[in-house]
Amino acid sequence: MDERKHYHSVVLDSEKCTGCTNCMQRCPMEAIRVRNGKAIIIKERCIDCGECIVVCPYHAQGASTDNIEEIKDYKVKIAIPAVSLHGQFSRNIKRKNIFEAIKELGFDMVYDEAIACRLSSIAIKKLIQEKKLPKPVIGSACAAVLRLIKDKYPMLLDHIIPLESPMEIAARLARLEAMKKYNVLDEDISVTYIASCPARVTSVHEPMGLEKSAITNVISFKKLYGDLLKNIKGHKSDESEDVDKNCGIQWATIGGQSKLSGLMNYIAVDGINNVIKVLDQIEVGTLDNVDYIEAMACIGGCVGGPLNIENSFVAENRIRNLLEKMPVQPKIDSKKIMDLYDSGLITWDVGKEWEDNSKKEEFGIMIERLQKTEEILKKLPGLNCGSCGAPSCKALAEDIVNGHASIKDCLILEKGDKK
Amino acid sequence: MEKQNGVNLHFKIEQNDFDRAGEASSQFKSMLRKLGLDAKLIRRAAIAMYEAEINLTIHALGGNIDISITKDRIKMQIIDKGPGIKDLELAMQEGYSTASNAVREMGFGAGMGLPNMKKCSDEFEIESEYGKGTNLTMIFSI
Numbered sequence: 001m002d003e004r005k006h007y008h009s010v011v012l013d014s015e016k017c018t019g020c021t022n023c024m025q026r027c028p029m030e031a032i033r034v035r036n037g038k039a040i041i042i043k044e045r046c047i048d049c050g051e052c053i054v055v056c057p058y059h060a061q062g063a064s065t066d067n068i069e070e071i072k073d074y075k076v077k078i079a080i081p082a083v084s085l086h087g088q089f090s091r092n093i094k095r096k097n098i099f100e101a102i103k104e105l106g107f108d109m110v111y112d113e114a115i116a117c118r119l120s121s122i123a124i125k126k127l128i129q130e131k132k133l134p135k136p137v138i139g140s141a142c143a144a145v146l147r148l149i150k151d152k153y154p155m156l157l158d159h160i161i162p163l164e165s166p167m168e169i170a171a172r173l174a175r176l177e178a179m180k181k182y183n184v185l186d187e188d189i190s191v192t193y194i195a196s197c198p199a200r201v202t203s204v205h206e207p208m209g210l211e212k213s214a215i216t217n218v219i220s221f222k223k224l225y226g227d228l229l230k231n232i233k234g235h236k237s238d239e240s241e242d243v244d245k246n247c248g249i250q251w252a253t254i255g256g257q258s259k260l261s262g263l264m265n266y267i268a269v270d271g272i273n274n275v276i277k278v279l280d281q282i283e284v285g286t287l288d289n290v291d292y293i294e295a296m297a298c299i300g301g302c303v304g305g306p307l308n309i310e311n312s313f314v315a316e317n318r319i320r321n322l323l324e325k326m327p328v329q330p331k332i333d334s335k336k337i338m339d340l341y342d343s344g345l346i347t348w349d350v351g352k353e354w355e356d357n358s359k360k361e362e363f364g365i366m367i368e369r370l371q372k373t374e375e376i377l378k379k380l381p382g383l384n385c386g387s388c389g390a391p392s393c394k395a396l397a398e399d400i401v402n403g404h405a406s407i408k409d410c411l412i413l414e415k416g417d418k419k
Numbered sequence: 420m421e422k423q424n425g426v427n428l429h430f431k432i433e434q435n436d437f438d439r440a441g442e443a444s445s446q447f448k449s450m451l452r453k454l455g456l457d458a459k460l461i462r463r464a465a466i467a468m469y470e471a472e473i474n475l476t477i478h479a480l481g482g483n484i485d486i487s488i489t490k491d492r493i494k495m496q497i498i499d500k501g502p503g504i505k506d507l508e509l510a511m512q513e514g515y516s517t518a519s520n521a522v523r524e525m526g527f528g529a530g531m532g533l534p535n536m537k538k539c540s541d542e543f544e545i546e547s548e549y550g551k552g553t554n555l556t557m558i559f560s561i
Contacts, residue, residue: 152452154458155458155462280448283448283462283465283466284466284469285466285469286469363454363561364490366453366454366455367424367426367489367490371426
């Protein structure tokens with residue numbers, strides 16, 4: 001995409017939507033309105049956290065992801081499953097069975113995101129030790145949190161660790177490996193990310209701090225699950241060794257990043273509303289003596305992503321058990337990781353995002369708008385009941401001033417008038 | 420009540436009201452964000468406001484914060500009715516605090532409030548009379 005058009009991947013199936021206002025009340029960005037009995041998402045405000053997907057009782061909210069057909073013309077097709085994949089299948093299914101099943105969907109190579117997670121942990125520890133980063137350092141693994149910071153907390157952009165997400169690092173490393181192995185050019189390779197959340201889709205199509213993502217397209221894990229299971233069941237069981245497991249899998253659960261990085265002075269916060277509370281505190285300077293903030297929009301971390309199949313607590317248990325049984329990991333020279341960092345392969349330049357936020361309207365107009373909003377707010381009942389189709393009376397007042405709603409939308413006022 | 424070319428905000432802070440400590444600052448921050456002000460300005464104004472709010476909650480017998488925002492500047496006036504500051508020079512020193520142990524256990528009382536406020540603001544004026552109260556004015560240029 002050439003222009004940033006507030007791409008977002010959360011979409012509504014209006015046939016299933018009953019206008020119940022559940023999603024509208026729960027959206028942390030007040031990005032949803034209910035008009036004519038259907039929920040609509042205000043693109044500019046949506047951060048793709050997927051909260052609406054999780055709370056919709058009718059499964060009307062979902063994520064639009066890409067299709068596997070898009071990559072059929074590439075010479076080499078790589079699949080990178082999200083690290084939360086490791087908790088999605090029962091423990092007696094070997095990793096290599098799962099990876100084989102993914103290949104059978106139409107891929108030449110499967111690259112485990114956990115490899116990039118492990119490298120990232122080493123980099124995080126080194127970066128916090130060696131570079132003078134503003135404290136607290138905020139992790140870059142959650143695409144929804146990064147969008148939240150960009151939209152609502154731009155003064156905290158320079159706190160984000162200058163390290164790319166494991167998804168992006170995995171894609172770059174996978175491409176290098178494939179070019180060597182198959183003797184092809186970069187443009188002949190497609191990298192498909194199998195996602196556990198909608199924010200990842202947006203992070204590929206409208207990347208932050210990056211011209212173009214190394215990922216080609218993103219497919220929802222939920223969409224592939226049925227076929228994956230079929231493929232897995234089709235394998236004959238055997239007693240051979242499983243593939244190398246990587247301790248990076250703990251990134252899938254909240255707290256995993258910090259533990260694997262060997263940090264002690266950190267805050268691990270999950271759930272978008274909790275993340276907002278922590279970001280508020282960082283803003284007023286009360287968390288200056290914390291080293292690292294591991295902030296994840298989904299409860300439980302990535303295992304809680306809306307495009308996963310398994311219950312997040314069941315998945316967390318599986319990952320913990322996999323870690324327990326993990327063989328000793330081969331040592332990785334942290335100097336090699338820092339060389340990778342210095343070469344630019346895994347760095348992330350957040351400075352580019354800062355410039356995007358300097359556009360604003362004329363101050364006088366803003367003041368006028370605020371004053372009008374306050375005037376209207378005084379007339380409204382202040383119950384935040386949602387019957388007007390806005391999540392709060394304040395939101396309705398803003399909508400009225402912006403010309404998107406009318407004071408007649410307030411059913412309580414209307415009813416009062418008719419008495 | 421609103422002036423034609425600005426916005427006025429008024430907050431009443433109660434002593435020891437830890438349920439609501441920080442809420443006034445949150446509302447103030449939202450207002451500044453809506454006005455589309457520079458991110459760095461919002462940050463330092465928010466920090467100063469938060470420190471003022473906590474000071475009123477912990478040290479003063481409660482007080483009021485009055486803010487006026489016009490297109491050139493944000494003016495913050497913090498007024499309380501006691502107990503007043505005994506030694507103003509000491510109070511402005513980094514690390515000096517008169518907070519009780521109970522308050523320190525809650526994580527407050529680092530002795531950085533007033534010095535931080537002075538650092539964050541563009542103009543800083545404080546008057547206090549021990550036994551009477553304190554009057555603090557901060558100005559942030561936009």
